[in-house]
Amino acid sequence: MNHTVSWDPLLIQRYNRPGPRYTSYPTAVEFVPLDNDILERQAYAERNPERPLSLYLHIPFCRHVCYYCGCNKIVTKDISRAAPYLQYLKDEIRRKHALLGGNQGGRIARVEQLHLGGGTPTFLSDEQLQDLVSFLRETFEFSTSEDADYSIEIDPRELRPGTLTLLRQLGFNRLSYGVQDLQPEVQQAVNRLQPEEMIREVMAKARVLGFRSINIDLIYGLPNQTRDSFDQTLDTMIELSPDRLSVFNYAHLPERFKPQRRIHAEDLPSAQEKLTILGHCIQRLTAAGYQYIGMDHFARPDDELALAQTAGKLHRNFQGYTTHGDCDLLGFGVSSISQIGDYYLQNQVSMDGYTAALDKTQLPTNKYCKVTRDDQIRRRVISELLCHLHVDFSAIDAEFQINSRDYLLPSLRRLDPMVNDGLVIITGSGVAIRDKGQLLVRNACMAFDEYIYQHEQQRFSKAI
The missing domain is CATH 3.80.30.20 (tm_1862 like domain)
Structure with missing residues (x-):
């Protein structure tokens, strides 16, 4: 992995928009x-x-x-x-x-x-x-x-x-x-x-x-x-x-x-x-x-x-x-989040809600999300970009038994502006973040996020 971080303030300003931090997908x-x-x-x-x-x-x-x-x-x-x-x-x-x-x-x-x-x-x-x-x-x-x-x-x-x-x-x-x-x-x-x-x-x-x-x-x-x-x-x-x-x-x-x-x-x-x-x-x-x-x-x-x-x-x-x-x-305590297999589960966020659930002998669950197969695929892609700055199509193909390049084609097209600006490179084998795109990897991840376009961007902090 190339750890050199290239600094281009003009590009950063252009792409500096709100987006998730992707501690989970779906968020x-x-x-x-x-x-x-x-x-x-x-x-x-x-x-x-x-x-x-x-x-x-x-x-x-x-x-x-x-x-x-x-x-x-x-x-x-x-x-x-x-x-x-x-x-x-x-x-x-x-x-x-x-x-x-x-x-x-x-x-x-x-x-x-x-x-x-x-x-x-x-x-x-x-x-x-x-x-x-x-x-x-x-x-x-x-x-x-x-x-x-x-x-x-x-x-x-x-x-x-x-x-x-x-x-x-x-x-x-x-x-x-x-x-x-x-x-x-x-x-x-x-x-x-x-x-x-x-x-x-x-x-x-x-x-x-x-x-x-x-x-x-x-x-x-x-x-x-x-x-x-x-x-x-x-x-x-x-x-x-x-x-x-x-x-x-x-x-x-x-x-x-x-x-x-x-x-x-x-x-x-x-x-x-x-x-x-x-x-x-x-x-x-x-x-x-x-x-x-x-x-x-x-x-x-x-x-x-x-x-x-x-x-x-x-x-x-x-x-x-x-x-x-x-x-x-396993998350314990008010507002904590668990990730168990393909389930995300969040506890009650208020102390009153948390204690009331336990008083009723219930788990203090407040919200949940069950990950779909499409979520699993996109979660893997997003994780690989955030952690290793590249995604290998053959690895995704083997894990999920798909043709990932075809499956992800609409998302790959969303990356065109970042490709044109030299931030991302897409080849027959995968997607890689270039040096000057490292600080904007969240933007690349957003291209694979099927939910983000349904929400106002104000719900997230800016990338930089």
Whole structure:
């Protein structure tokens, strides 16, 4: 795979339109409301029991509101709210575990991946974290393989002195720190104050404890950011040398996300400045030795993501880029999403809806989507483009027993403008994204998306 990213701001501006991030296909906007859990039970009944498991637990609580945030969260300083939520969470886990055959003495597939997200997972006390992980390990069998992936999202402001040590003892081997930006004026504008020294301290501690992989999240396009100010943040990031970096585009959608109304639009960088920040960021990180994985993600060449991409084994799902795409993903907690075989299943997005369903002894399912054969084909094509920048027609033919070039012909024709602009190449053997098309791979994916033209583009963030 060619990892060289070509920068052409004029082309990027021309193609910079809203589109999905394709953590699933069909995307979440296609999920259909449910008023019972019958279809989720059916998904478990049809599940291939040989498939390993990936568990995602959503901890929605945050002590502070970050103005840029569009996540499903509950902002509160009342730590007593965690205890009843954990009881509901355990109830949901028991119910789903039973559907896997756990109450019938049958063999349960191993857990190869665990992720705690939010919200702020360390809103939970150390005792609650220990109790929750102990419960999971008593309920499921966890893989002891070296490539097992047990991760947690960390707000550096919400770490107690012994929490990182505890997390390592509990078996977590990967961390993701939310940093976003290190400049005080930017932090002030988004209500996320965390001194650089705090970041240095938690990074150093994680290294000493032996976490296998450390990710840092950054955001470009925040208020008061400039190329020069973000460059200072990059100086520190390159010095700290995290294994992975996620550099996300801030999408200002105050009509959808109430906290964003506290951000003054006039303080945001212009579209041109925002592009300049991104271009400089890519230049700096690749010069520092990071491999551009795609969709805002960078990794050191020896990181598992980069190695999987080089080997053609990278996947993408609701966890983002992953090396465990062969797992069934079980989501637990308010708003979490499961992917079981050809079913996508989303939990209730409100706490009241979530707890009410469990009180009625139902699974807290809110929406679902069952993937069709056409969806399967297009999902494979989109995944290959996002992960490996090319699609091999013969591989699609063999997997689905079709003539993929004929089957996908209308989608291939939609790529004509990108072909003419030198962003994509189509040959008799497949489709490939060229160097200057890498940043616009989402646009290429949209050509294969049979749903996107049914929706207003405002439902998605822009590609860049």
